[in-house]
Each structure stands twice: as C-alpha cells, then as structure tokens.
Amino acid sequence: MNKKTYDVIRITTAAVLGGIVSISIARSNYIIPLIAMVTAFAIIISTKKKVTGVIDDERDYHVAGNAARWTVSIFAILSAFGSIFLMSMRSSDPAYELLGSMFAYSACFVLFLQSALFYYFANKSDGKIKTDDKN
Amino acid sequence: MEKSKLTTKIKEYRGKIGLTQEKLADLVGVRRETIVFVEQGKYVPSLKLAWDIAFALGVKIEDLFLFS
Numbered sequence: 001m002n003k004k005t006y007d008v009i010r011i012t013t014a015a016v017l018g019g020i021v022s023i024s025i026a027r028s029n030y031i032i033p034l035i036a037m038v039t040a041f042a043i044i045i046s047t048k049k050k051v052t053g054v055i056d057d058e059r060d061y062h063v064a065g066n067a068a069r070w071t072v073s074i075f076a077i078l079s080a081f082g083s084i085f086l087m088s089m090r091s092s093d094p095a096y097e098l099l100g101s102m103f104a105y106s107a108c109f110v111l112f113l114q115s116a117l118f119y120y121f122a123n124k125s126d127g128k129i130k131t132d133d134k135n
Numbered sequence: 136m137e138k139s140k141l142t143t144k145i146k147e148y149r150g151k152i153g154l155t156q157e158k159l160a161d162l163v164g165v166r167r168e169t170i171v172f173v174e175q176g177k178y179v180p181s182l183k184l185a186w187d188i189a190f191a192l193g194v195k196i197e198d199l200f201l202f203s
Contacts, residue, residue, distance in 0.1 A: 053161070054160070054161075054164055054165055054166050056166070057164070057165035057166050057169050058165065058169070058180070058181055058184060059165070059166075059168070059169040059172060059178055059180075060166070060169075062178075
C-alpha cells in the first residue's frame with residue numbers, strides 16, 4: 001500500500017468517526033463513540049503498518065517540533081489572558097471564575113507537561129522520539 | 136553571528152546520474168518534499184541524511200553542501 005492510499009483511508013476513517021461520535025452523543029449514547037474510537041484507532045494503526053515507503057521523516061519531526069512549540073506558547077499566552085479576563089468578569093457571573101480557573105489550570109498543566117517531556121527527551125534519550133526508521 | 140546560507144549541488148549531481156527526486160528520496164529513506172527543500176537550501180539536513188544523500192550520489196559530502 002502506498003502513502004496516498006493510506007492518507008485516503010486515514011481521512012475517511014477520521015471523517016466517519018467524527019460523524020459517528022457526533023450522532024451518538026446527540027442521541028445520548030456514549031458506548032458507540034468509545035467502540036468507534038477504538039476501532040478507528042485499530043484501523044489506522046494496522047493500515048499504517050502496511051504502508052510501503054516513507055510516511056514521515058526528519059523534516060516532518062523538525063516541523064512538528066516547531067508547531068508544538070508555537071502551539072504551547074500561543075495556548076499558554078491566550079489561556080493566561082483569557083483567565084485574567086474571565087476572573088475580572090466574575091462579579092457579573094460567578095461561572096466566569098470557574099471558567100477562568102479552568103483556563104489557568106489547563107495552561108499550567110500544558111506547561112508542566114511540556115517541561116517534563118523536554119527534560120525527559122533532553123536527558124534520558126538522544127532527543128528523538130522513537131520512530132520506525134527504516135534506514 | 137551571521138546566519139550561514141546553505142546551497143547544495145544535489146540537483147546538479149542528481150542530473151549527472153539521471154536520478155529523480157523521488158528515486159533519491161526512496162534511496163535515502165525520506166519523502167520527496169524533503170529532497171526538494173534540501174535542494175533549495177530551505178532545510179538543513181541532519182548529518183546522517185546529508186551523508187546518505189552524498190553516498191547515494193557517489194560524491195563527498197563537502198562537494199555537495201556549501202555554507203556561505
């Protein structure tokens with residue numbers, strides 16, 4: 001199987017999964033989405049194993065690293081400002097305080113996770129996530 | 136410190152032996168897009184990839200990559 005076929009299967013699976021999850025949740029059924037997610041995950045993993053050729057390479061990891069770094073920075077900044085703004089609005093509705101706290105804690109969690117993983121990859125390994133390097 | 140600019144002679148050497156970007160990518164285990172970016176000097180490859188490309192083209196690594 002080539003990468004193009006794999007991409008088609010991956011996108012189709014994701015689209016079908018999205019549809020199943022949204023319809024099931026709208027009908028208050030929470031078992032079907034779980035089964036669908038596990039099935040979709042299994043389909044994607046088994047399909048990926050059958051791909052001949054390169055799916056991703058060192059440039060993709062480099063780009064992914066940059067994207068992740070920017071994502072964390074933007075998310076942390078927006079969450080910080082968002083939580084400050086929502087906290088300042090708590091006098092009008094106490095629910096804003098809860099929402100603001102949620103933003104603040106999620107930003108803290110993401111920053112903590114990023115620091116922990118950075119420490120791990122910087123010290124405990126060669127800085128690379130294990131991949132299926134065919135070379 | 137001024138940032139050095141990468142120029143490569145991959146295209147030139149590739150043309151000499153009639154190797155397509157796709158074929159070279161297969162030989163060194165990367166996607167074709169990566170070869171395109173390396174050729175254009177937009178992506179600085181790892182030492183391993185640079186070595187693999189040089190080996191695939193049958194030239195010395197220093198003949199292939201030039202930093203100015």
